[in-house]
Amino acid sequence: xxxxxxxxxxxxxxLDAPSxxxxxxxxxxxxxxxxxxSSAAQCAYYLADSDLDVVVIEKGKIGHGSTKSNTALIQxxxxxxxxxxxxxxxxxxxxxxxxxxxxAVNEIEMAANAVDIDCEFTRRDTLYAASxxxxxxxxxxxxxLLKKHGFELSFWTKEDIERNYxxxxxxxxxxxxxxELNPYKFTHALFDYAAKKNIxxxxxxxxxxxxYDAETDCMKISIKKGYSITARKVIFAAGYEGMxxxxxxxxxxxxxxxxxxxxxxxxxTWYNRTLLWETARPYLFMRTTADNRIxxxxxxxxxxxxxxxxxxxxxxxxxLIEEFHKLFPDINVExxxxxxxxxxxxxxxxxxxxxxxxxxxxYFLFAFGDNGTVYSQLxxxxxxxxxxxxxxxxxxxxxxxxxxxxVSSKREEVSK
Numbered sequence: 001x002x003x004x005x006x007x008x009x010x011x012x013x014x015l016d017a018p019s020x021x022x023x024x025x026x027x028x029x030x031x032x033x034x035x036x037x038s039s040a041a042q043c044a045y046y047l048a049d050s051d052l053d054v055v056v057i058e059k060g061k062i063g064h065g066s067t068k069s070n071t072a073l074i075q076x077x078x079x080x081x082x083x084x085x086x087x088x089x090x091x092x093x094x095x096x097x098x099x100x101x102x103x104a105v106n107e108i109e110m111a112a113n114a115v116d117i118d119c120e121f122t123r124r125d126t127l128y129a130a131s132x133x134x135x136x137x138x139x140x141x142x143x144x145l146l147k148k149h150g151f152e153l154s155f156w157t158k159e160d161i162e163r164n165y166x167x168x169x170x171x172x173x174x175x176x177x178x179x180e181l182n183p184y185k186f187t188h189a190l191f192d193y194a195a196k197k198n199i200x201x202x203x204x205x206x207x208x209x210x211x212y213d214a215e216t217d218c219m220k221i222s223i224k225k226g227y228s229i230t231a232r233k234v235i236f237a238a239g240y241e242g243m244x245x246x247x248x249x250x251x252x253x254x255x256x257x258x259x260x261x262x263x264x265x266x267x268x269t270w271y272n273r274t275l276l277w278e279t280a281r282p283y284l285f286m287r288t289t290a291d292n293r294i295x296x297x298x299x300x301x302x303x304x305x306x307x308x309x310x311x312x313x314x315x316x317x318x319x320l321i322e323e324f325h326k327l328f329p330d331i332n333v334e335x336x337x338x339x340x341x342x343x344x345x346x347x348x349x350x351x352x353x354x355x356x357x358x359x360x361x362x363y364f365l366f367a368f369g370d371n372g373t374v375y376s377q378l379x380x381x382x383x384x385x386x387x388x389x390x391x392x393x394x395x396x397x398x399x400x401x402x403x404x405x406x407v408s409s410k411r412e413e414v415s416k
Contacts, residue, residue, distance in 0.1 A: 002306040003065065003066055003069075003240055003241070003341060003342050004066070004069050004339055004340065004341035004342065005306070005309075005310050005313070005339065005340055005341075006313060006337070006338050006339025006340055006341075007336075007337045007338060007339060008068045008069065008337060008339060009260040009289075009293070009295075009336070009337040010063075010067070010068050010069075010070075010182060010183060010184035010185075011063070011064070011068050011184055012337075013182055013184060013185065013290075013291070014117075014182075014184055014185050014188060017062070017063070017184075017185075017188045018062075018188055018191070018192055018195075019061070019062075019203060020058075020062065020191075020195070020201040020202060020203045021202060021203070022202055022203060022204040022205050022225070023057065023202040023205040023223055023225070023227055023229075024225075024227070025227055026227050026228050026229070026230075027055060027200075027227075027228075027229045027230070028053075028229070028230045028231070029053045029054060029055040029200075029229065029230075029231050029232075030052040030053045030054065030231065030232050030233065031047060031052050031053070031054045031055070031231060031232070031233045031234070031235065031387060032054075032055050032056075032057065032219070032221060032229050032231035032233070032234045032235070033047075033054065033055070033056045033057070033234075033235045033237055034057055034207055034221070034234065034235065034236045034237065034238055034245075035056075035058060035065075035235075035236065035237040035238035035239065035241075035242070036056065036057075036058025036059075036060070036061070036062040036063065036064075036065065036187075036191075036203065037062075037063060037065045037066055037067040037187060037237070037238070037239050038063075038067050038070065038183055038186060038187045038190075038373055038376055039237040039238075039239060039365050039367055039372075039376040039379075039380065040056060040058070040235075040237040040238070041062075041186070041187040041188075041190035041191050041194070042111075042190060042237075042376045042377050042380040043235050043237050043365065043380045043383065043384070044056055044190060044191060044194035044199050044201075045111055045190040045193055045194055045380070046380050046381055046383075046384035047194070047199065047384055047387075047388075048193060048194040048197035048199055049197065050384070050388050052387070052388070054194070054199045054200070055199070055200045055201075055202070055229060055231070056191070056194070056199060056200070056201045056202065057202050057205040057206075057207060057221075057223070057229070058201075058202070058203050058204075058205065059204070059205065059206035059207070060203070060204065061203055061204070062187065062188060062191055062201075062203060063183075063184045063187040063188055065238075065239055065240075065241065066239045066240055066341070067183050067184060067187050067239075068183075068184055069258065069339055069341045070183040070372070070373065071258060071285070071287065071295050071297050072180060072181050072182065072183040072186070072373055073126075073178070073180060073275050073277075073285060073287055073370075073371065074105055074108055074121075074124075074178055074179035074180055074181060074371070074373060074374060075105075075126055075175075075178045075179075075275065075371050075374065076098065076101035076102055076104075076105055076151075076178070076371070076374060077126070077128065077175070077371070078349065078369050078370055078371050079281075079283075079345060079349070079369060079370045080349035081138065081142045082094055082097075082098065082142060082145055082146065083138070083141050083142050083145050084349070085097070085348075085349050085350070086145070087405070088348055088349075088404050088405060089350075089402075089403075089404060089405060090405050093397065093403075095149055096394065096397065097350065097397065098146075098149050098151070099149070100378050100394060100397075101371075101374055101378065102151070103378070104374045104375075104377040104378040104381075105177075105178070105179060105374055105377075107377050107381065108121065108179070108181070108373065108374065108377050109121055109123070109179065111186075111190065111193075111377075112181060112186065112189070114193065115189035115190060115192065115193045116189070116192060116193070116196075117185055117188055117189035117192055118185065118189075119181050119182055119185045119186040119189050120180075120181055120182040120185060120289075120290040121179060121180075121181040121186070122179060122180055122181070122290070123177050123178070123179050124178050124179055124180050124272070124273065124274060124275050124287070125174060125175060125176050125177070125178065125272050125274045125275070126173075126174070126175045126178045126274055126275040126276075126277070127156075127161075127165075127172050127173075127174055127271075127274045127275070127276050127277075128172055128173040128174075128175065128277055128278070128279070129161070129169040129171070129172040129276070129277075129278045129279070130169055130170050130171045130172060130278070130279050131169070131278045131279045131280035131283075132170070132279075132280070133170050135171075135279040136170055136171045138279070139155075139171055139172070139173055139279060140155065140171070142173065143155045143173050146173075146175075151175065152175070152176045152177065153173055153174060153175040153176060154173075154174045155171065155172075155173060155174075156171065156172045156173070156174045157171060158170050158171065160172075160174075164271040165269070165270070165271055165327075166269045166327070166328055166329065166330065167326070167327045167328070169278075174274075178275055180275065180287050180288070180289075181373075182289070182290065183373060186373075205223055205225075206223065206224045207221050207222070207223060207224075208222055208223065208224045209221070209222040210222070210234075210359075212359075212360050212361065213230075216230075217232070217360070217361065218230050218231060218232055218361065219231050219233075219234045219359075219360070219361050219362060221234065231361075232361060233361050233362070233363070233387050234359075234361060234362045234363070235362075235363045235365060235383060236354075236362060236363065236364045236365065237365040237376075237380075240253075240342060240344050240368075242354075242364055242365070242366060243344075243366075245364075246354060246356060246358075246359060246364055248352060248354055248364070248366055248400065250346050250347050250348065250352060250400055251344050251345070251346055251347070251352070251366060251368055252344070252345060252346075252347055253304050253342050253343065253344045254282075254300045254301060254302050254303075254304070254342070254343055254345075255300065255301045255302075255303050255304070255308075255309035255312075255340060255341070255342060255343065256297060256298065256299070256300045256301075256340075256341060256342075256343040257297065257298070257299050257300075257301075257312070257313060257316035257317065257320060257338070257339070257340050257341075258295060258296070258297040258320075258338065258339050258341070259295070259296045259297070259317055259320045259321060259335040259337070259338045260289070260293050260294070260295050260296075260335070260336060260337040260338070261293050261294045261295075261296070261321075261324075261333035261334060261335060261336060262293065262333060262334050262336050263291055263292045263293055264288075264292050264293070264294060264331055264333060265292070266331070267288065267292070267331075269328060269330055269331065270288070270328065270331070273288045275287050276327075282298055282299055282300035282301075283298050284296070284297070284298040284299070284320070284323055285297050285298055285370075286324065286327075293336070294324065294331075294333055296320045296321070296323070296324050297320070298320070299316050299319060299320060299323075300343065301316075304342070306342075309340045309341075309342070310340050312340070313338065313339070313340040316340070317335050317338040320335075320338075321333065321334070321335055343370075344366075344368035344369075345368050345369045345370070346366070346368055346369065348404075349369070350397075350398060350402070351366060351367045351368060351369060351372075351375035351378070351379055351398055352364070352366035352368070352398055352399075352400055353365065353366070353379055353382065353383060353395065353398045353399055354366055354400060355399060355400075356400075363383050363386070363387075365379050365380065365383065367379050379398060382394055382395050382398065
């Protein structure tokens with residue numbers, strides 16, 4: 001899958017990242033993790049303290065897939081409002097989902113503090129602004145729901161926004177204790193942690209087939225160089241490339257664009273260096289980095305053709321800078337890195353743990369969405385629990401055939 005093109009900022013922040021050998025022989029293990037990005041790293045992190053024999057394979061270099069284009073805004077809120085998700089799943093369902101998201105953000109911070117490599121994790125507040133007057137009521141309802149479920153946030157008026165920022169919006173949710181990190185360093189840090197706990201990691205080791213052995217209840221994964229790995233459980237945590245192994249009908253793709261600027265000297269007009277995004281679709285989002293750059297992203301396009309996506313990159317690059325200057329006219333920036341990439345999400349707004357009859361003993365981690373790092377942390381822990389204990393109370397919430405409200409139940413929810 002042609003996932004992305006352009007120039008990449010994150011790998012430049014860690015030029016001496018750890019490397020791992022290629023596989024040179026056949027192996028047997030309890031758990032095989034296929035993938036070398038942040039999702040696979042989060043799985044390895046959770047399994048590192050188990051008594052299981054765990055192996056990781058990555059076809060290229062660690063962190064060089066979608067991880068190097070991940071903007072890593074660490075938020076519990078996603079593209080679909082939770083008030084909309086309730087119409088599909090019900091409030092009890094989404095209430096539990098909210099609590100799991102909050103736990104996942106906290107666990108990302110705990111993981112960042114547990115590892116030896118600095119992941120540049122920082123707590124940040126978020127301004128989620130109404131892009132037009134028509135969105136104010138929807139934003140107010142979202143605020144009331146989140147407040148009801150115990151989240152710390154405020155509802156800001158136009159006056160509040162204008163008092164703190166050089167731009168104006170009619171209203172916004174101001175939420176506390178979200179975060180940001182360096183996804184490339186985070187991925188390497190988690191793998192480094194896992195390797196020190198005797199998890200075996202192999203780069204330049206590409207899977208080219210799989211076979212289920214009913215007699216042993218194991219999966220046999222063949223490797224391009226002629227070797228094989230036999231595993232009792234397999235986690236496919238290969239990001240979007242997991243779709244090349246098993247198509248999931250609930251996933252759809254668009255193209256998105258990102259710019260990373262030169263370092264900035266003065267952020268005095270950017271209140272608390274908050275994460276910024278908006279209700280418009282497609283939306284813009286912005287964050288800062290540990291070395292004082294600004295990441296600006298969005299302007300999504302519905303194309304799923306790489307050539308079409310890439311042909312729009314230069315125009316989108318200029319447009320993203322233009323949109324930033326509309327908000328912060330006093331901060332002069334230039335695009336130093338810019339890229340076009342595919343961006344995947346689930347059609348119903350929740351991430352997916354793929355468990356399929358055609359793939360016995362296997363889990364597919366599809367943590368797609370605009371807060372994919374948080375989704376990955378959540379799903380990785382659930383998969384770990386399911387493997388280690390044989391069950392997980394929240395596991396079924398994220399299966400592809402998760403329960404939705406009946407038509408009559410939806411009407412009751414809407415009428416409340």
